Amino acid sequence: MDDEILRLLREPSDSFHSGEEISRRLKVSRTAVWKRVENLRASGYDIEASRRLGYRLVRAPDLLTPSEIKPLLKTKWMGKRIHHFQTIPSTNTEAYQLALRGAPEGEIVIAESQEKGRGRLGRHWVSPPFLNLYLSVILRPEIPPSQASLITLMAAVAVAEAIERFSGLHPVIKWPNDILVENRKVAGLLNEIHSETDRIHFVILGIGVNLNMEKELLPKEIRGLATSLKMETGKSVSRKEFVPCLLGALEKCYTLFLREGGKPVLDAWREKARLKGKPVKVTSFGETLLGRAVDIDAEGRLILETEKGERKRIVAGDVEYKKERQ
Ligand code: BTN
Numbered sequence: 001m002d003d004e005i006l007r008l009l010r011e012p013s014d015s016f017h018s019g020e021e022i023s024r025r026l027k028v029s030r031t032a033v034w035k036r037v038e039n040l041r042a043s044g045y046d047i048e049a050s051r052r053l054g055y056r057l058v059r060a061p062d063l064l065t066p067s068e069i070k071p072l073l074k075t076k077w078m079g080k081r082i083h084h085f086q087t088i089p090s091t092n093t094e095a096y097q098l099a100l101r102g103a104p105e106g107e108i109v110i111a112e113s114q115e116k117g118r119g120r121l122g123r124h125w126v127s128p129p130f131l132n133l134y135l136s137v138i139l140r141p142e143i144p145p146s147q148a149s150l151i152t153l154m155a156a157v158a159v160a161e162a163i164e165r166f167s168g169l170h171p172v173i174k175w176p177n178d179i180l181v182e183n184r185k186v187a188g189l190l191n192e193i194h195s196e197t198d199r200i201h202f203v204i205l206g207i208g209v210n211l212n213m214e215k216e217l218l219p220k221e222i223r224g225l226a227t228s229l230k231m232e233t234g235k236s237v238s239r240k241e242f243v244p245c246l247l248g249a250l251e252k253c254y255t256l257f258l259r260e261g262g263k264p265v266l267d268a269w270r271e272k273a274r275l276k277g278k279p280v281k282v283t284s285f286g287e288t289l290l291g292r293a294v295d296i297d298a299e300g301r302l303i304l305e306t307e308k309g310e311r312k313r314i315v316a317g318d319v320e321y322k323k324e325r326q
Helices: 002-009 019-026 030-042 066-072 091-100 145-167 229-233 239-260 262-273
Strands: 046-050 054-059 082-088 108-114 133-139 172-174 178-181 184-196 199-209 279-284 287-296 302-306 311-314 318-321
Touching: 002 019, 002 030, 002 054, 002 066, 019 030, 019 054, 030 046, 066 082, 066 239, 082 091, 091 108, 091 133, 091 184, 091 199, 133 239, 145 172, 145 178, 145 184, 145 199, 145 229, 145 239, 145 262, 172 262, 199 239, 239 262, 262 287, 279 302, 287 311
Parallel strands: 082 108
Antiparallel strands: 046 054, 108 133, 133 199, 172 178, 178 184, 184 199, 279 287, 279 318, 287 302, 302 311
């Protein structure tokens, strides 16, 4: 219903619509129209009311609701159905449940805040309300589970591209899928798979982007390690405009991956990661390794040359870039 009123108030934008017209078109009483307008105002919509002319939408808030995002969305199929929540434990958990119940590829879950935002390796993802993006996308790629990590690399490329296009910043990908600006993390991905031995049922792409996060809201232990687009550019960004930009980049990269396979994904990832030869410290399954990053292989594993000159392939873990010894 709120959706219907908003659509009506937007056509053509910023003109008045009489209470009578709205009540006739929505088939509800004038009192019901007034109540809905009051509800919208309480959610942050600036709606002018004139006894003679009716109602006019002056300004819409920066919410991630379907009514705010859909008019800006230019994708063919991604994000056509949006499940929006004011708050939720985790968008990934919700998307996983939706996918188990048969939700199709391209449906997305967005929340204004998360109570139990989940990060990689069992970590917590700080998710305060109305500042950032917490998004999960349902994908159903027809690929073997061994290629699932390519989906993760593909998503990291799409997030980095969207941030670059949207803000003019030049993000770098840190293996496997952290997005850094000036060496601080601005976005992270948590991708979860549901599969059998030789077939993927679905992948949940969980994406967290710090858009308008303030330094003070970051826990002290990660203050030096994390950042946001606002902290980097000094300007607030429009969250509802960022979402269509990100979904556009994701749809493009994913379609390319399905059509042409892993090569373009790996090439784009390599270009955005500038990994070759970097001195790194890798923590993987409780083991710490020092050495130089050589490359990633065709399945997205990190190839590391240890200080002892051994080559190792890392499947999962954390990478820290070390300073070059002088
Ligand atoms: C990381 O540790 O880098 C991954 C962070 C992923 C956070 C996002 S926010 C949306 C989605 N829902 C979650 O609970 N986590 C992911």
